[in-house]
Amino acid sequence: MKRVRQAEVQPATRMRSGEYALGNVTRHLGEQMAVEVAEKTVKAYQSDRLKEEAAPKTINEEVGFLLRLLGDQGDGIRGRLRRQKALKLPVLKSIGKAYAPEQRGQLIAQAKAARSRAIYPALMLALHAGMRDKEIRTMQWERMDLFSPDPYLIVGDSKTDAGTGRTIPLNSELLAAMVDYSKWYTSRFGTIQPDWYVFPFGKPRPKDPTRPVTTLKTSWGNAKKRAKVQGRWHDNRHTFITELAESGEASDETIRDIAGHVSKQMLKHYSHIGMQAKRRAVESLVQKKTVAASPEKETGQIPESSAKESTKVAPVN
Numbered sequence: 581m582k583r584v585r586q587a588e589v590q591p592a593t594r595m596r597s598g599e600y601a602l603g604n605v606t607r608h609l610g611e612q613m614a615v616e617v618a619e620k621t622v623k624a625y626q627s628d629r630l631k632e633e634a635a636p637k638t639i640n641e642e643v644g645f646l647l648r649l650l651g652d653q654g655d656g657i658r659g660r661l662r663r664q665k666a667l668k669l670p671v672l673k674s675i676g677k678a679y680a681p682e683q684r685g686q687l688i689a690q691a692k693a694a695r696s697r698a699i700y701p702a703l704m705l706a707l708h709a710g711m712r713d714k715e716i717r718t719m720q721w722e723r724m725d726l727f728s729p730d731p732y733l734i735v736g737d738s739k740t741d742a743g744t745g746r747t748i749p750l751n752s753e754l755l756a757a758m759v760d761y762s763k764w765y766t767s768r769f770g771t772i773q774p775d776w777y778v779f780p781f782g783k784p785r786p787k788d789p790t791r792p793v794t795t796l797k798t799s800w801g802n803a804k805k806r807a808k809v810q811g812r813w814h815d816n817r818h819t820f821i822t823e824l825a826e827s828g829e830a831s832d833e834t835i836r837d838i839a840g841h842v843s844k845q846m847l848k849h850y851s852h853i854g855m856q857a858k859r860r861a862v863e864s865l866v867q868k869k870t871v872a873a874s875p876e877k878e879t880g881q882i883p884e885s886s887a888k889e890s891t892k893v894a895p896v897n
Contacts, residue, residue, distance in 0.1 A: 599737070600714065600737075601641055601642040601645035601646075602645065602649075604634075604642050605625075605642055605645065605646050605649075608625055608628055608629075609621070609625065609646070614649075615653070617646070617650060617653070617657070618657065619660050619661055619664070619666070622643055622646070622657060622661060622666075623666060625639075625643065625646070626639055626643065626669060629642070630669070632795070633797070633812050633814075635671075635812075635814060636669035636670060636671045637671045640668045640669055640671065643667070643668075676812070676814060676815050676817075676818040676846075677811065677815050677818060678819040678822035678823070679809065679811060679815060679816070679819045683807070683809045683811075684707065686807035686808070686809060687703065687803060687807045687809055687816075688700075688703065688704070688707070689807070690802075690803040690804075690807040691703045691803045693806075694799055694802060694803055695799075696798075696799035696802075697761065697764055697786075698786070698793060698796065698799065699796060699799035699800060699803055700757060700761075701757050701758055701760075701779075702716050702717075702779060702796055703800075703803070703816065704753065704754050704757040704758070705719070705754065705758075706813065706816035706817055706820065707819060707820055708750075708751055708753060708754035708820065709733065709748045709750070709754060709838075710748070710817050710820040710821055710824075710838060710839045710840075711735065711748075711817070712814070712817060713796065713813050713814070714737075715735050715736065715737075716778075716779065716796075717777075717792050717793050717794070717795075718736055718777065718792045719733070719736060719777065719778040719779065720736065720774070720775055720776065720777055720778065721772050721773070721774055721775075721776055721777075721778055723735070723736055724758065724778065726750070726755065726758055726759055730749065731749070731755050732747055732748060732749050732750055733747070733748050733750060734746070734747050734748075735747075735748065735840070744840075746837065746838065746839075746840050748838055761778075765778075765789075769789055773789070775790075776789035776790060777789055777790070777791065777792040777793070779792060779796075780792070780793060781793055781794065796813070800813055817839070820839070821835060821839050821842070821846070821850055822850065822853060824838070824839075824850075825851070825853040825854040825857065826853055826854070826856075827857065828854065828857040828860075828861055831854075832851055835850060
């Protein structure tokens with residue numbers, strides 16, 4: 581009998597998002613016989629992925645992929661779940677939230693002070709490069725150039741074709757975090773091999789750099805708790821893209837190039853933010869003109885010529 585991970589993938593599902601879904605399905609159900617999968621299996625999978633803070637939309641896509649893998653058996657399960665109104669999790673209309681500057685600062689501070697050596701550089705990759713959770717966890721050193729005049733990283737396998745292979749420059753804060761982390765990594769493993777994972781497997785201490793860490797959930801949860809901040813890991817990506825849009829330096833095309841796939845709804849939202857930043861910039865020109873034309877607004881004093889005019893007595897008729 582076939583196991584879930586050995587089920588034949590239909591040609592229509594051979595796409596990047598399918599590979600991403602297959603990875604999560606395999607991680608949870610890979611040792612289960614395909615014939616054993618039933619409605620309760622799907623419901624348990626939904627529950628487990630929610631506990632991992634996966635988005636409902638992502639979970640629905642993964643369940644759909646699983647049921648397609650199962651063929652006729654999957655069609656039967658789909659029909660029964662639909663009748664139970666349990667096939668799909670409710671998806672919020674919201675595209676996510678961006679952390680406020682003070683929340684962002686608290687998260688960074690708590691991650692930096694954490695016992696885990698991975699959570700701070702991982703968080704910096706999310707906040708300064710907009711990388712997704714799996715993109716970070718499966719990052720290899722050969723895809724990161726820390727010592728060239730223009731340091732950068734190249735994203736490996738991603739959820740979408742647009743996300744895979746994108747090149748992201750490292751700003752000064754992210755570079756400093758990764759260089760510092762690389763020093764600790766070298767002291768831990770003696771060297772750094774190009775094909776080793778940036779965030780190695782092992783708990784409570786990383787021990788196998790040839791395998792990627794499976795989750796950052798515990799250390800992320802601890803950092804949030806100490807920072808007294810509510811939110812998802814994916815909100816770090818929203819924060820990054822929002823800050824890009826607010827900077828007034830990034831066009832829609834630049835945002836897509838750095839962040840990879842951005843939905844139409846998200847892009848519309850970020851475009852609105854970008855337009856607000858541009859409006860503030862051009863409006864500042866008007867404000868400067870107003871101040872220059874009205875010195876009394878800047879100094880709080882009436883110009884001398886005006887003062888003299890005001891002391892003249894109007895002629896009496």
